Amino acid sequence: MLSLTFEGARVMRPDGWDDAPLAIDGGRVVEGAAGRRVDLTGYDILPGIVDAHGDGFERHMAPRRGALRERESGMVACAAELAANGITTAMLAQFWSWEGGMRGPEFAEEVFTSVSAVAPTVPVDLRLQLRLETHFLDRFAEAEAAVARHGIGYVVFNDHLPHARLAEGRKPPRLTGQALKSGRSPETHLALMQALHARADEVPEALDGLCARLAARGVRMGSHDDRTAGARAGWRARGVRVSEFPETIEAAQAARDGGDAVVLGAPNVVRGASHAGNVAASELIGRGLCDALASDYHYPAPARAAWRCVELGLLDAPEAWRLVSDGPARLLGLADRGRLEPGLRADLVVMDRATRRISMTVAGGQVAWLSGALAGRLI
Template identity: 70%
Template sequence: MAIELTLTGARILRPQGWDSGPLAFAGGVFSDAAQGRAVDLHGYDVLPGIVDLHGDGFERHMAPRRGALRETDAGMVAVAAELAANGITTAFLAQFWSWEGGLRGPDFAETVFASVARVAPGLPVDLRLQMRLETHFVESFDRAMAAIREFGIGYVVFNDHLPHDRLAQGRRPPRLTGQALKSGRNPEDHLALMQRLHDAGGTVPKILDGICAQLVDAGIRIGSHDDTDRARRNVWRRRGADIAEFPETMDAAQAARDAGDAVIMGAPNVVRGASHAGKIAARDVIAAGLCDALASDYHYPSPSRAARRCVELGLLDDADAWRLVSDGPARVLGLTDRGRLQPGLRADFVIAERETGRIAATFAQGQVAFMSGRVADRFLMGDKSL
């Protein structure tokens, strides 16, 4: 039976800003009239559920140790639980499709895709898929397209992790042995594969033009990753990639904005105060007004923490900061049914402790996805306050 509730007494973050009016939902969507029984949430804030456009933190649940892949469905359930505990109600699982092999190879990717297909329909959190397609892994593009069609993947981002400078100089890339072991290859075979893909680089641009055209024609959103400058961003835009994930320079971010493209930055970058790879600080991109959305990247707790950090740093007020993890990402991918607390939209919301910002409960499509601590007493007691 669908939950029908009216939340009262809380501070509610609506599209027009904060207010203290009641928030009701029934049948998985927000209502403009009181529904069911009332729950007193004095002392709490209610915010839109977080929409995470890019996160690979699921890997530790799917493969807690190298080769430990037998309980993939149980791992995906654990992923959903972690997402909900961090206020994420819609999550795009960013899965590599790469020559790097191991957790980044096609075999593992198809395992992840199949697990999501089996498990996601029974979970309140909306699990979706993003394919991170390596630009020079052209020999696998037919297989990648087949997987995109089979699993209904609607978002593809292009990466290039080949160490081109080293390979062009005939030098061994750093950390080669460790990366080879992760891929299941010996170091010499791994190096030979990288060298072969690098040497064939002259054929790659035309092939990318073709596969991007196929994706765009199929209605699939595409994006670039780690753009280094304006020229590179513009190349990807001409291919139809109107999303720039984690641009590495202000020049690349500005190029995306000038063209009307969306810019996604990493929430851990905001929390840390800098990129872990030494690139541009997300805070600077936000301060320049160039950031449309923040994503978890590799750490699911970071989006909510990054929103609070933006307020602490004086970059944004609390309403605009939260929009970077809710309404902003929803708009980037055209998810018009979520990201805001508004009648008729999905009842995806987070209940946070007013003083600490700690997430106390998460509802996804009107269902309890996470609840902990004293807030649970409020729901059990109905309209009685503590």
């Protein structure tokens, strides 16, 4: 682990920017000085990014469907990409879904096993989120067992069934493409969706029991794509206290009014709108309805989204960066990171002030990413 004192940089501390030296030793931020002094004039030091939800690892785990199965190597590559984008803690969001393919339980088990093998060998803190489809009732018990077996601390509930179409007896859009991804024929895939939809009345009771058991184990829980205040209240009653990517102002406001955490998509901020036509994340941020920005599907997005909030005049730099560091750390219950304070983990990002490019990422006191002219100052 590094024992260094960084001098000459602008440092983003809990109270804002200052230019006092920052020292790290033994994997922690420490008071005073430590080890060798390094001149970082021209650079900014910010807290490491805590990514509360991201599935960008899929491209590493399955770069081409059916062509390559190098799961552990893919996870190592994913860790490197995370570090290159300033992410020091990553919640890897993996589906447990009837949709099959990369969203099916079999692929999920491969992801969980790969993370268990790779996580102890890389500086970035790799953690698991299981995304459970609410109507996948016959596989609830296996999902619950996987949570216990792999020590998964975060479960999020999704419902991707096209209920309106199924209720009308019509075929869902993009049926053939989705069926091919699942490895099923379109007819078989449609029959499965119809069968799951037909059991909708069983879902609330099954979720009540599952959520109660997960809560008893201390598992954090979230809902995905909330649309109404009523839906959010229903999840809150089950102990599901995180609202991921609410689709409406109503749902986000209901979460805030109920004391629940709100996670929004960083790519939504970067592009300026939801790709699905829902409320823009920037509008919710402007209303104070955001606790964390997550990478969703693109690991470069959190850092870029934080600066985009500054460019749009929504927040100042420390406020914006808290949405990708301290905010997600708090909602995940990680009290030892997200801020540059003595005693906390040495998770930090060193950024070229002129270009805002990340030159170094330190995770748990270890170099996870280092490049460019900054490397010459350390070596």
